[in-house]
Amino acid sequence: MSEMLGLSGIEKTYNAGKPSEVQVLRGVDLSVARGEIVGLIAPSGAGKSTLLHIAGLLDVPDGGRVTIAGEDMTGLGDRRRTGVRRAGVGFIYQFHHLLPEFTALDNVALPQLANAAPQAEAEARALALLDKVGVAPRAGHRPAALSGGEQQRVAFCRALANRPGLLLADEPTGNLDPETSDRVFDTLMGLAREEGLSALIATHNLDLAARMDRVLRLEAGRIVPV
Numbered sequence: 001m002s003e004m005l006g007l008s009g010i011e012k013t014y015n016a017g018k019p020s021e022v023q024v025l026r027g028v029d030l031s032v033a034r035g036e037i038v039g040l041i042a043p044s045g046a047g048k049s050t051l052l053h054i055a056g057l058l059d060v061p062d063g064g065r066v067t068i069a070g071e072d073m074t075g076l077g078d079r080r081r082t083g084v085r086r087a088g089v090g091f092i093y094q095f096h097h098l099l100p101e102f103t104a105l106d107n108v109a110l111p112q113l114a115n116a117a118p119q120a121e122a123e124a125r126a127l128a129l130l131d132k133v134g135v136a137p138r139a140g141h142r143p144a145a146l147s148g149g150e151q152q153r154v155a156f157c158r159a160l161a162n163r164p165g166l167l168l169a170d171e172p173t174g175n176l177d178p179e180t181s182d183r184v185f186d187t188l189m190g191l192a193r194e195e196g197l198s199a200l201i202a203t204h205n206l207d208l209a210a211r212m213d214r215v216l217r218l219e220a221g222r223i224v225p226v
């Protein structure tokens with residue numbers, strides 16, 4: 001299987017050289033194959049958000065190498081990094097960050113319009129995605145009129161709208177009650193499989209992690225055996 005995401009020797013230190021220095025990542029190696037869904041378990045503060053930001057090109061490591069779809073991201077300029085991120089990476093966070101003044105449909109269509117998709121095509125794709133996660137009947141509602149689980153499903157659709165090859169998720173159902181989290185997580189897994197995505201999904205929840213293809217553990221800045 002070919003590799004979608006590769007991290008090797010990733011190091012990151014905040015406030016280097018100051019009394020407040022925090023050495024967060026100390027040589028992280030990991031790989032996500034095409035079509036593979038990998039869970040990342042990490043105690044709070046272990047550096048999982050930092051790692052996901054580096055993997056998704058929102059932050060640069062102090063050392064090490066990031067490759068996406070076989071392309072080495074080291075030393076790329078901001079424009080190229082932004083281009084790769086927009087076209088190839090979908091993000092899902094614990095809180096949905098939907099735009100409150102737009103409908104569910106518009107929230108999913110907007111990233112496609114920003115990528116120059118024709119409006120009719122963007123709306124058709126948005127509706128098809130919302131249908132897959134069971135929120136199509138509420139496509140015309142704004143986020144405030146949706147339940148927490150529905151809001152998070154819309155956020156999944158938005159992350160997948162531009163057909164990214166790689167999905168990065170940081171506690172994607174962490175703000176939901178356990179039962180809703182379970183159901184919504186199943187929806188996410190189904191959608192990711194259907195779209196053939198490669199994914200790195202951070203969670204504190206061991207039951208959810210067990211549903212993924214493989215689980216990694218981040219501890220004290222390194223990947224350790226689970």
Ligand SMILES: Nc1ncnc2c1ncn2[C@@H]1O[C@H](COP(=O)(O)OP(=O)(O)OP(=O)(O)O)[C@@H](O)[C@H]1O
Nearest residue numbers: 014015022024042043044045046047048049050051
């Ligand atoms: N911009 C920053 N400046 C200084 N320290 C930071 C910065 N961002 C994160 N840190 C520190 O780096 C460590 C790792 O942070 P990170 O957010 O990656 O952890 P996390 O594993 O995602 O935690 P949580 O599960 O609690 O969200 C923490 O000790 C945090 O305080």
